[in-house]
Amino acid sequence: MKSPLVREVAYRLLLVEADTELSQALAQVLSEQGWQVTCACNRAEALKILGDTPRFDLLLVAQELPDGEGVQLVENLVLPPEPEQRTPILLLAEQEDPQLLKRCFDLGINDYLVKPINPLLIGLKARDLTNKLRLADRVIQQKQELEKLLDASNREAEMASYVFYNNLLDHVSDTIHGFNRYINASSDFCGDLVLSKNSPSGSTFILHADAMGHGLSATMTLLPLVDVFHSMVSKGYALPMIVREMNRKLHFRLPPDRFVAASVVELDVLHEQVSIWNGGMPPVYYLDSEGRVINSYPSNHMALGILDNLSFESNVERFHLVGEGGLFGCSDGLTDQVNAQGESYGNQRLLKSLEGAPRHSLMGTLVADLKEFSGVPYFDDDLSLFYVYFPELIYFQDQKYQLQGNQAHKLGIAPFIWELTLSGQQMGEQEIPALCNDYLQDMGFPQPFCQRAFTVISELSSNAIEHGLLKLKSSLKEDPEGFAEYYVLREQRLRKLTHEDQLRVRLQWQVTAERSRLFIEVEQSGEGFDFNQVMQQPREELAGRGLLLIRKLSTELMFKKQGRLAVATLE
Incomplete structure (x- = not known):
């Protein structure tokens, strides 16, 4: 007998959009991807549907509606206090608005997208947003199931173990x-x-x-x-x-x-x-x-x-x-x-x-x-x-890292600039590549592209901190003893950094008719280096291998300001 806790229906999605043509296009794409789509054209209709339906897995809400704003609809909803149990919400707007973005953040809206919208991208992003909610549901369901099975027979307990662990x-x-x-x-x-x-x-x-x-x-x-x-x-x-x-x-x-x-x-x-x-x-x-x-x-x-x-x-x-x-x-x-x-x-x-x-x-x-x-x-x-x-x-x-030409122009992501500056010991406390990766994923970049960007940012930021600001020598890592000494020195010198020591990371997504590119800039306030001399070192030298890797993953790599500023281009 199947557990009543397991839901076998398709993902349920409420689409609130006044533009009938866009609503039909999105509904068709989402339905083809396995979504059970319910459409509403205004706030009043959406509120009635929400009152009649116990729960949706995702809300896709347009900001501009005939009887008000999409965020007002969200404000009228009663959301669970735990973020992991809230229904994910995507807001669609006609244009970028900093004030609207702040309201979305305060309301806990998961993402803010600007029209025109790629329906396929919306479908993929929508499914990704529901993963956390589904995972939380699964844990709760399994916990409840386990509580029922604890007093059952050995055969029932073995089955519970199999379901839980696998x-x-x-x-x-x-x-x-x-x-x-x-x-x-x-x-x-x-x-x-x-x-x-x-x-x-x-x-x-x-x-x-x-x-x-x-x-x-x-x-x-x-x-x-x-x-x-x-x-x-x-x-x-x-x-x-x-x-x-x-x-x-x-x-x-x-x-x-x-x-x-x-x-x-x-x-x-x-x-x-x-x-x-x-x-x-x-x-x-x-x-x-x-x-x-x-x-x-x-x-x-x-x-x-x-x-x-x-x-x-x-x-x-x-x-x-x-x-x-x-x-x-x-x-x-x-x-x-x-x-x-x-x-x-x-x-x-x-x-x-x-x-x-x-x-x-x-x-x-x-x-x-x-x-x-x-x-x-x-x-x-x-x-x-x-x-x-x-x-x-x-x-x-x-095989995974073989570059496959310029595919970035097909992403449909609007141009943006994102910048982060860290000072002093903040550089050792923050995982810079992870912060950048979270941002790129939230913007809708696919995982292979994010992985390439993560590796490039990780290499450039590590090089800037460890060699530019901390003045560590890569030659220390040529043997196991040197590895230990290298990371001990790294921790010691990180604690001595002041507010005058800075690291700046800038991501710029540029879109043209011919191609789209991500420019990654990493600049540090410490010492520069002779880029050409480093790149001429033998392949076996550890000091140059990170830069060789960046050149492999990037379309272009340049150094400016006597090596203090690195600019890598990804397509």
Whole structure:
């Protein structure tokens, strides 16, 4: 029997527009995209429909209506106090108006669009706005469903675990080429978790977590972790900031006797770098093409949720990402599993099993070996494994970054200029690329374009801060010890910046009849550099690789003001 909580109707949309021709065009496009569209031509009709219909998934409201303004219609609505439960609203206006924009912001209207409107773009933007609302609905629905199933039979509990855990993975984790995972619960609910997600920077993030305890209580402990991972990776935050926020949230929400062991990995193909943070998990192994261990990365930190924010350490270990081998991680459910004689599976047996195991069946080979060793049908603890095969990951990442010519002119986004200036220690406290990425996504740019822009902004702003303002030398990062020294110096010098030290980021979207371009300007008040000299360095020199990457992703790259101002063009 299907749960009454699950709605199987199409997305419901109320379109309030006096222009009959435009209303019909939008309704047709939206209907073709799966929307159930209800139309109204004025405020009075819209209010009557809203009173008769329990809930719409999206309101698309024109500002200019025969009997008043669209924002007045919104003002008359009774909205839930929680932002995540409010119906998303898009406002369509004839022209830009700063005062209207402020009213929209105060009312919680999600977006403000200026006519003429591309119906297809509206459909895509509309579906994107409903995702958060649907995700919140799903969490509430699953929570209610779980509460009903707690007192049910074991079969019902197993079904609830399947629905809960698999939906969690499906809606938060991305499909990554070259990445495989295996999870096995020792009870109805699982306290282990393996998630993968792509960042706007082009990096791939992996979260591997093992919550203290077993069953439902351990699974519920993972929810704040998943929320932080999903939101912060999506916005392009750096790995240290992500694990710090995970720890802060768990430390605040969990009882004192609860914690979550976790390892977080960032695979940055563009910069050919792997970063690892390990808190309380077994070692993460860097394997060669034959499965032999090149290096291991044991836990150097406390598990998440134990230390307060001041005591917590978020520094990571890094190594050079090459086109062979891969990365393997497991929970202690593998190594701690015992057999009938009381012997543990252990690290030595694990390393022996990894060596020579077929890459495409690595998970199955290890699990089969563990079952044979233990001689039991069910393992003692939750078990989770992951493996990333570098050649496949790199190949598909490179394919994604092949430039496909000038497609930006088809976006239909009106010209704009957006500028941000930061002073002093603000530069170390703000994730500049993430702020820019949020803005570009809100303006309607597609994800591939935003990802290119994010990477360019990240490289230019990092170069401006670290080399122009902080006077750090890239040569420090040529070996692992230098990496650590580099980031220690970075933190020390960031704290010494004054209000006279400034960074300016300017985004200008220019539209002409022939083409559309995004100009990215990054200017810093510190020292300049000889651009030509840097670009003449060998490909292997780390100091020039960021600039080479920007040149690859940009149509044009220029430096002015003795290197203090960088201008990149994206088409």
